[in-house]
Amino acid sequence: MQHPLLTHAEKSSLRETPLQFDIGDTVDVHQRILEGDKSRVQIFNGIVIARRGAGTRELFVVRRIVGGEGVERSFPVNSPKIEKVVVKRRGRVRRAKLYFLRERVGKATRLTERHEKNEE
């Protein structure tokens, strides 16, 4: 159990509205990048393959294939530099860590799409 004071210390650094996505989703991560005094938004697109940690230390890992090479980036869930995470496609997966995707190439990396039954 985490000490209540630790939770209290982290509270102000947490996101007010949590990011909405699941493991296996294909997402666009909108990240604000500071260049000198200007800032712009960079988008990283890929599949969420893992989510780990708790509190301010919580991370999620996004994997994509760039030029035939697998690229994985981990983002802090509560970083204010992550503006938003847009879910492009929902994937139907049965485990929390999709590390098996690392050994797969080409068509085998696809995940079955998940369709919500009662989507409004």
Added chain:
Amino acid sequence: MPLGLLGQKIGMTQVVGEDGKMIPVTVLKLGPCPVLQVRSQELDGYDAVQIGFVEKPRRLATKAERGHVSSKVESKRRKRLTGAGVTLSPKAEIEPQRFVREFRLDKPAEQAVGTTLTTNEVFNGVKAVDVIGQTKGRGFTGVMKRQNYAGQPAAHGAKKVHRCIGSLASLASNRGGGRPKKGRKMAGHYGNERVTIRNLQVVRVDADEHMMLVYGAVPGPNGGVVMVRPTNKKRKPQAAN
């Protein structure tokens, strides 16, 4: 030296800084600390404030510990002295304290016995602090861990000496003494010693929760007792941002 507070190391985490960077912080619970005794130049030969931290059940406290914080505990000495008309030094009139420490001061103390100190009084506007703690004990430790020696090769004919110290001395290294110099670094007991980390930046103070966040690490295990005082270093602490 300035007056500080006693506290407990809660643990480490990260918080978001001003420009969105994550800052590594240690969470400390500081005080409230009652003043148990005030040392003065005339009586004790030095100026200091003695403070306590965390109450201790009476059944676990010795009679001396109970008598130190309360004038209600009867003793032969008290009876004899009061009978002779001597006024005894004031007591805080509280429960026995689990941890009792003194903070030495450069000038006579302004705090009175019985007052309770919190982060509000002691760390108002303080930007950097010194943290004193007892490091984690590591037992009998080899030279590679304790002194950062490099050890010896894994191969090239090295046999069973991969983590050994190597040469202790040469004939010339101690002016022809033919034996190792005094103070030679060797294997031995490591950790479980008092360590002061100076000039740690104060990231945040929450007086309501008796909480302070300091930048970086602090000696000791989570739950360990620490002494925290405003630093006297002039240089700015290593910045969090």
